[in-house]
Amino acid sequence: MNITIDARLYGLENAGLGRYVMKLVEYLARLDKRNKYSILLRKKYFDELELPPNWTKVLADFRHYSFTEQVKLPKILTQTFPDLVHFPHFNIPISYAGKFVVTIHDMLMHRMKGQDTTTLSLPAFLIKRFGYKYVFKKAVKDSLRIIVPSNFVKRELADYYHVNPDKISVTYEGVELPMVASSNVLEKYGIKEKYFIYAGNAYPHKNLERLVKAIVRLNENHNLNVTLLIASSRSVFSEKLEKLVSKMGASKNVALLGFVPDNDLFTLYKNSVGFVFPSISEGFGLPGIEAMAAGTLAIVSNIPVFKEIYKENAKYFNPFDFSSMEKTLWEILNMPYQMREEYIQNGQKFVSRYSWEKMARETLSVYKEAIKQ
8 A cells, every 4th residue: 555644744843733743654654564655744854854664755845725735736646656645634735636534633713713813814814714614625525534633523523514423533642742851941941939831832712811811810819929831832823922911911920931842841741730721622632631641730621622531630610711710720729739649640540541653553544444445
């Protein structure tokens, strides 16, 4: 079987999508020595990445979500002579007529319709949204199989597009932080007080404005000096957040760290009071799993997907009410030591079920099933 993977999103600079593609490639390369793979890469990783002999790297150095992608990608795919193509994101080339499977990570943009979700002008936003919906629908309808990260997304997708649920396979993501603490990390980031931490992008659906309000109120109402660390790569949205923190007078309570490497992140998780995840919409929730594995509490929104992924191993709050967040953070600060340790230990045992190797094995099974159709 000749399998082509569009891995142009490979790399941690592409956040959760990038990590998903990296781990998929890493474990497929370990597990499958029989099938042949062609992997499409941007130049940075085309030069860096080393793969087994049954893998062939193909340069596809153009941006995803672009017009160039739609024009050039079908030709490149055809030249790899694939029996099956895997698109790890919905952005398929609409003219491609070959067999493919697609990973749909979430349906966030189907619900997030306000112009505050974009930096574009209104006309450009409307054009982009039309293109998004068209390409997304094409990916869902024309794919042989669809891979999703949770049963929540599976139900959403099946209901919205009237897709047979048997076409959709759930492959949970995995956890694999470097479980070795870095030295002098707290000093490196200038951390001296107790702190909560959030890691991820600063998109509007992450709901960070309410979290900032909750931290300010927590400190004011209880005469505390507790910090919220936000680890988020620089972007237009993180810059907006920085301005918002300044406008709210929250700079003494909120530290924006920018991009934090995995080794440092593990240490920051481990030494935190807890990882706070106030998002109002997600497809899986990988950062919470990673924080649990590192040895801290996950304090998260009471949305259905988090209830599915974390079950009883997280503490929940109402993401639309910053006073609910504040109350939950106060309870965590005052949690008895023994109860806290029990939560952490149970969480670490629980998240061991989430494995990138398992995800890759299940994905390979999807390939085999799809090629028979």
